[in-house]
Amino acid sequence: MADIQWIRDADQGLQMAKSQGKMALLDFSAAPM
Amino acid sequence: MQDFITQHFIPIRIHVKEKPQDFQRFKAEWTPTLILAEPDGTERFRFCGFLPAEDFLAELQLGLGKAAFSRGQFEEAKRDFEAVAKDYPQSAAAPEAIYWAGVSAYKQSGKPDPLKQAGEDLRKKYPASEWAKKSSVWLN
Numbered sequence: 001m002a003d004i005q006w007i008r009d010a011d012q013g014l015q016m017a018k019s020q021g022k023m024a025l026l027d028f029s030a031a032p033m
Numbered sequence: 034m035q036d037f038i039t040q041h042f043i044p045i046r047i048h049v050k051e052k053p054q055d056f057q058r059f060k061a062e063w064t065p066t067l068i069l070a071e072p073d074g075t076e077r078f079r080f081c082g083f084l085p086a087e088d089f090l091a092e093l094q095l096g097l098g099k100a101a102f103s104r105g106q107f108e109e110a111k112r113d114f115e116a117v118a119k120d121y122p123q124s125a126a127a128p129e130a131i132y133w134a135g136v137s138a139y140k141q142s143g144k145p146d147p148l149k150q151a152g153e154d155l156r157k158k159y160p161a162s163e164w165a166k167k168s169s170v171w172l173n
Contacts (some may be wrong), residue, residue, distance in 0.1 A: 004035050007044065015072075023072075024068075024074075025038060025042035026118070033063075
């Protein structure tokens with residue numbers, strides 16, 4: 001999980017999912033940043 | 034894990050301190066909560082709480098199957114569910130996957146045989162699971 005490039009904005013991520021034909025995986029986190 | 038995630042998903046991380054409003058928007062009430070969503074935001078699957086890597090991947094694969102099922106793509110759903118049962122047999126997702134693989138095959142073929150087969154598999158492999166109980170009606 002540490003090496004994954006997470007998108008930090010939901011709408012931007014959903015837009016990328018649409019353009020790349022993928023599903024979105026939203027991780028709601030409270031882990032230390 | 035990284036390969037599986039980037040192959041299938043756009044990964045989005047919402048941190049409670051950065052975007053608390055998005056917790057409300059997606060009705061995330063605890064962390065970690067993982068939501069699999071269509072690009073239009075339609076939620077297809079969610080799970081909550083920490084999981085070890087194998088169980089985490091099993092839940093993601095199960096979620097892909099649930100998403101395909103919801104779209105009416107029963108062949109694809111069946112493949113995803115069967116992959117969970119085959120690749121992660123020790124996971125909590127495995128008996129649920131066998132159940133839904135049977136349902137997907139039934140939806141695809143219209144024939145009840147896959148339901149009975151799933152019920153027999155569950156009774157044999159996961160007799161204590163809720164999914165064995167739920168499928169017991171298919172054995173009559």
